[in-house]
Amino acid sequence: MTNSGKGQNDKPETASTGDYPQETPVETQGTQPGSEAEMNVQPVVIREDYRGSGKLEGKVALITGGDSGIGRAVAVHFAREGADVAILYLDEHQDAQDTVAMVEAEGRRAVAIAGDIGDVAFARQAVEQTVEQLGQLDILVNNAAEQHEQKSITNITPEQLERTFRTNIFGMFYLTQAAMPHLKEGSVIINTTSITAYKGSPELMDYASTKGAIVAFTRSLSQNLAEKKIRVNAVAPGPIWTPLIPATISEDKLASDWGETPLGRPGQPAEVAPAYVFLASDDSSYFSGQVLHPNGGTVVGG
Known part of the structure; x- marks a missing residue:
């Protein structure tokens, strides 16, 4: 099944909790990392009743993978809480424009910057462009990722292995290193890991491995930056309906077991973004080195 190219006017950007789709959609896209503008069944970006309360007033956030999916939802939630936002994305220009x-x-400033976070330059x-255009940097959200389904470890080429690690974990190091001169006491770093870091994934072995590395990176960096009073935490989503899913998960898997959770449905970006708001705000002032698990009820260790 392929998408039908639905555009911005068809997006159900908001929904009430009771209106979240109860079944996993079945659609695929031919290229990574996927386009939200071309999804038949649009993700829910923010709840209709979500009320901002100025939790991030005066802050500036940089969000990788901020053009769509979880990154888009985080950008919109941050904006509703008073933050200006820079989003990094690969080449999904329409998605980036929609997010801006x-x-x-929401009455906030937005900057969209296209490029490959696996490139240190x-x-x-x-980071420099973000600070130049928005004046400062207070919150770094390392969220961008890629994944490639393979049924056997022997099918994972050296090129795929390096590419997955370069995007998913090298990029986090590069962005964090670049951000450090601009971060100060009270700044926050939030990394996106995954339920696969805890459960494993038989067909996403390289992806799951990077997500495990992100957990270790988060815990180690939080200890390294504790003296600077910079907090570092992570979010480990379960199955969430984003463009990365139809771009990488096969149709037969989507039709069978993807999205099975104790709550009985896949999650929406709107259900994950408030975890980032919590970790970015002073509400989580005693949290560092921790991982939150919006995953539909699956119990995992750590």
Whole structure:
């Protein structure tokens, strides 16, 4: 099944909790990392009744993978809480423009920067551009990732292995290193890991391995930056309906077991983004080195 190219006017950007889709959609896209503008069944970005209360007033956030999916939802939630936002993305220009429009509709400034976070030069340039255009940097959200389904470890080529690690974990190091001169006491770093770091994934072995590395990176960095009073935490989502899913998960898997959770349905980005708001705000002032688990009820260790 392929997408039908639905656009911005068809997006159900908001929904009430009771209106979240109860079944896993079945659709695929041909290229990574996927386009939200072309999804038949649109993700829910923010709840209709979500009320901002100025938790991030005066802050500036940089969000990788902020053009769509969880990153888009985080950008919109941050904006509703008073933050200006820079989003980094690969080449999904329409998605990025849509996200910028959503942030600006919340009355905040938005900057969209295209490039590959696995390139250290781009990572440095993106941080400098963020600070130049928005004046400061207070919150870094390392969220961008890629994944490639393979049924056997022998099918994972050296090129795929390096590419997955370069995007998913090298990029986090590069962005964090570039951000450090601009972060100060009270700044926050939030990394996106995954339920696969705890459960494993038989067909996403390299991806799951990077997500395990992110957990260790988060815990180690939190200890390293404790003296600077910079907090570092992570979010480990379960199955969430984002463009990465139809772009990487096969149709037969989507139709069978993807999205099975104790709550009986896949999650929406709107259900994950408030965890990032919590970790970015003073509400989590005694949290560092921790991982939150919005995963539909699956109990995992750590």
